[in-house]
Amino acid sequence: MKTHQTYENPKDLLIDAGADQSAPVDIERIVKHLNLVVRYDMGMPDSIMSSLTIENDRYFIGINANILKSESSARFAIAHEIGHYCLHCQNCDKAFTDSKENFDEIKNFWNTIEYPVILFSYGLLMPVSLVTREGQRIIDDFKADDLNNPKISIRDFVSSMSKLFVVPNDKMRIRLTKLGIIKK
Numbered sequence: 001m002k003t004h005q006t007y008e009n010p011k012d013l014l015i016d017a018g019a020d021q022s023a024p025v026d027i028e029r030i031v032k033h034l035n036l037v038v039r040y041d042m043g044m045p046d047s048i049m050s051s052l053t054i055e056n057d058r059y060f061i062g063i064n065a066n067i068l069k070s071e072s073s074a075r076f077a078i079a080h081e082i083g084h085y086c087l088h089c090q091n092c093d094k095a096f097t098d099s100k101e102n103f104d105e106i107k108n109f110w111n112t113i114e115y116p117v118i119l120f121s122y123g124l125l126m127p128v129s130l131v132t133r134e135g136q137r138i139i140d141d142f143k144a145d146d147l148n149n150p151k152i153s154i155r156d157f158v159s160s161m162s163k164l165f166v167v168p169n170d171k172m173r174i175r176l177t178k179l180g181i182i183k184k
C-alpha cells in the first residue's frame with residue numbers, strides 16, 4: 001500500500017493541476033495530475049455507472065460506456081470517482097462501485113460516504129469562482145445582443161452554462177440554485 005497525494009478540497013486540486021482558469025474544467029489534466037487512468041468499459045453491468053479500482057498500486061476509474069454516452073455524464077462520473085479517490089483513498093487501498101443513485105444528492109444527504117463525494121464533484125466541475133464569472137459573462141453578452149429585451153430565461157441560462165461547463169443540465173441547475181444564482 002502506498003500513500004497517495006489527495007485533496008480534501010476540490011479547489012486545491014484545481015489549482016495544483018492548473019485546471020482552475022477556464023471552463024470547461026480540464027478533467028483529463030486532473031486525472032493525469034493524480035496519476036489515475038480512465039477506462040471506458042463496455043462490459044459493465046447496467047446497475048453500475050462507474051467504479052474506482054486498484055491494480056498494482058495504480059488506480060483506475062471505470063466508466064460504463066454503454067450508459068454514460070454523453071461527454072457531460074461521463075465527466076460527472078469521473079469527477080465523482082476522483083472524489084472517492086481524494087476523500088477515501090489517502091492511506092488505504094479501497095475500491096468503490098457506484099450505482100445511479102449514488103450521484104443523487106437528495107437521496108444521499110445522510111450518506112456519510114457518498115454525500116461528501118457528491119459535493120466534491122460539484123466543486124470540481126463547477127467551481128464557484130468560474131461559475132460566477134462565466135455566468136456574469138453570459139448574462140452580459142445576452143444583454144448586449146438584445147437591448148430591447150435584456151432578460152435571459154432561466155432555462156436558456158442553465159442550458160448555456162451546462163454546455164459551457166460540459167456538465168449535465170440538471171446538475172448545473174442544482175449548482176446554480178445552491179449558489180443562489182438562480183431561484184428554484
Ligand SMILES: [Zn+2]
Pocket residue numbers: 080084096097098102114117
Ligand atoms: Zn460514489
